[in-house]
Amino acid sequence: ETGVTQTPRHLVMGMTNKKSLKCEQHLGHNAMYWYKQSAKKPLELMFVYNFKEQTENNSVPSRFSPECPNSSHLFLHLHTLQPEDSALYLCASSLRVEGGYTFGSGTRLTVV
């Protein structure tokens, strides 16, 4: 257990479904991140939140909608996804960049 908890670990959803991914940390970190990791592709940074405020959105399609109600929780709301959105979604948190990031175990998403 790293201190960053992601649920669910696995998710299978149809293209018309709506689901949410959850990330939680109680490490006292102020920044939280969503990454997408597809097979044979580099890590893709999707969103960055700092003290609950979104500071980065890397041209992510609107079918992905993040929510950060407080510094300890981060959600990724999913709707009308495409099969190419199937990937491992990783959440991370940090306090200062010199401390590095602490990653969760990820949610393996399959869109059918």
Place this chain on the structure above:
Amino acid sequence: AQSVTQLDSQVPVFEEAPVELRCNYSSSVSVYLFWYVQYPNQGLQLLLKYLSGSTLVKGINGFEAEFNKSQTSFHLRKPSVHISDTAEYFCAVSDLEADKLIFGTGTRLQVFP
């Protein structure tokens, strides 16, 4: 902008052999450097980091890395690998202006018996 290059996408090696995974970065200013390991269907786990001081950094699982400022490199080494070291390894560099980490594309280390 910072960038990180991991030249080797895959490194096959036999058990108990030494291994070096290469990482080069582009920066003209001071940086922090990190190596992470990712086992299948897991998140990334910090192996070691360089912030300042001694250029040889020791991490978990017997890994070490050497910071070379003149060559802008931070190569990861282990003198004798185990089957359990089979994983993906990511190098990362700090972007202090943007206050975030930039990750390389990863190197898949495959250890054979």
